[in-house]
Amino acid sequence: CSPGSSDPRGTRPRPLGSALHFGRRGASQQPFLGCFLSLNKKTQECRGSQNSSRWSPSSDPEKCGYSYRGYQRLQKWPQTLPILATTSFAMSLCNSLHQEMESISLALETPTMRLALASGIEVSFPILTNILSLLSPTEDEDLLLAAAYVSDAQYNRNVPFETSPRAIRLYYFYNHWTMQVAIYFFICVDLSLALFEEPALFPLPFLATSIAEVLCLTAFFGRLVHFAKVTPQMVFWKDTKNICIMVTIVLTLIDLIIYGSLEAVSIHSIRWSRALRPVFLINFPESRQIRRTFRSIRNTLPDILYVFLLFMFSVLIFSLMALKLFGVRSLKTVEGLPYFTDILEIAFELYVLVTTANSPDVMMPAYNFSRWYSLYFITYIIINTYIFMSVFLAVVYNNYRKHLKNEILKLAYLKRRKMIEAFNILKVKVGTEFVVTEAQWKRLAKIVMPHISSPHLELLLRISDEGQKGHVDKLNFLRLADLLNIQVVAINIRRHPLEDWMPRVYQSSASLLVQRMVRHRIFVWVYDVIILVNAIFIALDEKKPFISNAEWLFLSLYIIEILLKLYTYEPRAYFGRKQFWNWFDMLIIIAALVATVANATIQSGNYNSQQILDIVLILRILRLLRIIVSIQRFRLIVTTLINIGPTILTFGGLVLVVYYVFAIIGMEAFQGKVRFFDPNFTTPEAQVCGNPALTGSAFARDHYCKNNFNDLASSFIVLMELTVVNQWHVLAGGFALVTHQAAKLYFISFHIVVVILIVNIFIAFILEAFFVAYSLEKSEVETAIEKKIQELGVGVQEEEMQDGKLIDNMDAKDSGFSGDDGDNKRKALKGLYFRIASKKYRTVDALLQQMFESEITPEDEGPSLDEILNLSPSDIYPKNPSFGNSA
Incomplete structure (x- = not known):
């Protein structure tokens, strides 16, 4: 390994000697450790102001002008000391290495060496090379670390984790879905304990609920310890979320002990710590969305406070006016109580009037006394109900959007920085640029998304490697998280079983005519009309025999529809995982048929079950939801609501x-x-x-x-x-x-x-998110995916394949894949078609980032990870909102 080599790891040389592996720990460990500390000091000097525990040489090229990550390997020496020998040979080796590193430092200070390094001239440091080969992590460890960064970028996690192999594996286990389900289970159990504690809906002994709560606290503490194992100690103890969780655990245990002791001597007390249980739901890293909302509230409070104080001042002014206007006229309420004689009662009634809950009751005694007094209440309602409440909404929306933009830009910078870290770990030099090889890119994607299909992976690779060069450059690599966040539906075109079992019958003229009829849009329209007619019959009197018997006709028509569709479309495609409305149709019709038959059987036995009749009526009404699928605007609105x-x-x-x-x-x-x-x-x-x-x-x-x-x-x-x-x-x-x-x-x-x-x-959020999801144009990544799908000839347009409809018997198009391995890749996609799913983004953060991420240029790598995590709202969005800068 040398400063100008293209592969930081190079060819791994053999260890310098067996003494490095099999020596005993002895008295010479102390001088060896002192030698290591001296080397580590050199490492810190090279890293300079870099705070990241994993140093990248590109971060400080002026001071460390070589491309391999040698110095950072020395950070792992404390983990290796128990393995290394403490013999005189090891001490001699360390001293030699120390001298070599001194020569490196002196060489880097000379302009000639800097020029040589900049020109790519290789300079060999053999002792350092051999030691680093011993201490360097394997490629698998580098790949796991890079995959952790990419996964964090995909799911917008902002956990600053350690980069040692052990910490990385613990971090993967921490983020595993089973661990997240487990912690949410204990949170739900902890919150639901209030159902069984006094005052209880289902009373349980105090001992039972206290044992359950202690188990939950143990789980929370274990999760916290796990989190402490994957994050740097300084970061862990500076995080207020962790402090809040620990303090809440301690306070809950204290409250349990005090309450249990008092209960033992029959003294009733208050379980005040129960109100602290939501702290666990808020402060665990999995609840970052809830914390973001709380931060939005906290950041919005200062601006709302001034509006609220002005509003309360208005209420008090009107209260004093009411006291002077009506308090001396001996008016009575409808209950016979004095009307507007107490200032606090007046303020409360006028506050309620802002919500319109007591209108017009509160004004009637004054209005009955004189019509002119209505002007007082009209003025109050206009000022406080319509103006101040609208101002509240405007201030909340404006400030929410400002802070939302800050949060999303912070996430965007964090995502980009993590992708850059992943790229720096995997990059190799090809020609004049650094790239990630195709093999590494595939392994990385499979680690991040283990269940991704090979055709889907091949599609994403073709998007990332446009020129089919066998590697992915930096700009395309940074899009990997976005590519994985956009859901692409793979449509596997299969032959209908009847086409194999009785091909002559299935391909006959009559059969093809039936299939064309079922596929035609008029078939859908006819059944939409049938559903509307059915709705009219449902609204009519069920007791009339004609109306009740018509239900059998409608059920028969629906069953015929399903049978015709199963005859036309391949059954596995019809009941595919993404075909929600087909499953909905089938389940509703089968349930309605069973309930109708059961209801008719029971009625024939002179027994009427109102519960079964209610089920039948509800199932009939639910069939009306099918109309949503047929109307494009309805479907778009529903899809938008599903996205948010x-x-x-x-x-x-x-x-x-x-x-x-x-x-x-x-x-x-x-x-x-x-x-x-x-x-x-x-x-x-x-x-x-x-x-x-x-x-x-x-x-x-x-x-x-x-x-x-x-x-x-x-x-x-x-x-x-x-x-x-x-x-x-x-x-x-x-x-x-x-x-x-x-x-x-x-x-x-x-x-x-x-x-x-x-x-x-x-x-405010519904307005912003709905407008974004409803009207947002396609992102650059989404456009690139659609373009590549169409180029490869494996695309299905959205209008051709809607939810609830199917495209069948499509021929695989022989186009798209070219190059030396084009035939093999074409075979991999044979019979598969793709389209971007209606629910395009796997996370809401990915959707919201489309609002503001376009403001970040591709060349803008943003601050470092530590700086991003410490950014305040003013760092990214420094101006207060106004009509000019909030649009």
Whole structure:
């Protein structure tokens, strides 16, 4: 190995001697270690300001002007010391190596040597070469490290992991789907314990729930230890997520001990640590989408705060005006209570009026007294409901888009930097440029996506190696993560079994006519009309014999449709993994047939099952969903919603966290205050929900007794009703009556956090993501894939093959693959066709990156990995949003 060699590893020489392998550990280990530390110091000098634990010589060409990664190998010497001999021979060898490295340093300081290295002249350092061959990782280790970088780039992971072989393997195990499923399982178990703890929906002894919780905490701690094994120690202890998890584990154990001790002596206490359980859901690395949403909320808060303070100032001003206008006129509410005589009650009622939940009830006493007083409420509604609430949405959307852009650009830079790291590991020099060989590229892709098919892999290689040179250059290599993120559907064209079993019958004129009819668009239109007619019959009176008997006709038509399609299309293609609507059709029709037959049989036996009848009616209605497939605009909207579905679920996780915390607080504050009685109970206690404080209240009058916080499920239902905001002031007023008026702060806080903040951010995301997914033009990578598919003659257009429709009996086109190995590659794709799936991107991050990644030029490699991870919002998007820079 020499500074100008094209392969950093070169031909691996034999070890210098068996003494290097079989020596004993003795007293001379200390001077040998001192020699190593001196060498390591030289290594640090060469690395200079590079913070990465894996040094790349291209990062500092002025100081380390050779192409092999020699110095970084010396970082692995502590792992090798137990193997190396500590004899005088080893000490002599180390001293010789030290002298050689001194000569390297002196040589690099001379202009002549720098010029020689720049000109590609090879300079040999034999002792260093032999030592590095002993300490160098194998090609498989390099490939695993490169694959880890590519996988992180594909899935937008930003975990700074160690690069030693052991840490890399631990990192692969950490990211394995079984480990992720396991941690989510324990998180779900931990959160669901509230169902079995007092106040419980399904009561269990405290010992049972505490053992389950300790098991969950053990799993969380084990996951944290695993994470600590793959990340540098300094990074691990500086990460606030890890600190939060450890602190929460300790606090939960303390709470368990205190609560268990008090329960043992029959003293009731509060399990305050239950409200901390969502910390585990938020802070594990797998929940980066939820954390991103929380960061968006945190970053948006400062701008929202000023608008909210101005809004509350407006509410207080109008409250004072109401107190002076109506407080002295002795007006009464419909319940006979004084109207607008207390400033706090006025402020609460006017805050509720912003949500329109108490309109027009709140204004009626004043409006009945004088028509002119309606101007007060109209002015208030215009200013606070329509203007301020719209400003809230505008501020949230503007700031959300700003911070989303920062996050996505950061992900884009991180992805590019990781791909560059992977390229630097695998690159070899061919001519004047560094490239990755075809064999290495294939092995890399197979490690990153083990289940990728050979034809799909061959297709991606043809896109990356346009000139069929046998290698992939840097620019095309950097697109690998994007190529793997775009889902390409492989369509395997098969012959119909009937064509083999009875070819003469299947290829007869009558048979071909039937097949052409089934494939024709009119066939689909006819059945769409049948579905619409069926919908009209469903809406009519089911008790009429003509209507009920018509269902058998519709079922027969649907069964005939499926049989005709199975006759025309190859069965395995018809029930393919991607043919959702075909499976949907089959299952719905079979279930409807079974339920209809069962219902008819039961009715003939003078027994009517309402449950079976309900199932039959629901299945009939579900068949109407087939119309979505036939209308292109409907299908596009549904596909867009499916594409952004995972991130909608992310907001679901965010809402779950907020709901859980408020539910735990609500159960501790309001459990047992309101009770539900069976509707048949007519006792006075049942009429006031078990609490005399609710006598005559709207809460009891409207029979809201089941809206309580007596268990986790009931609490979630109440919080959902509060999110909808209709009648939320009645719920707040009821719980304030049974506790204290300060309880309204709980409900106001929930409204501010969920309705004003989270719902507006959710709307902002839906607007942005839907517009992107609905109207975004094809990305460069997507266009390249489609172009190559068509060039190879193995493409199926989107309009030719929609979800729920099939193309059959297509001949494989003999075009595309050229070159020396063209025939072999053509055979690999024989009978296969490709198209980009309707759900193009495997991750939502990949979809969102299409919004802003075009702003990064191909030559822009971005900051280093450490710098990217420490970027703040102002580093990437320094300007505050305005009409000029936020468009």
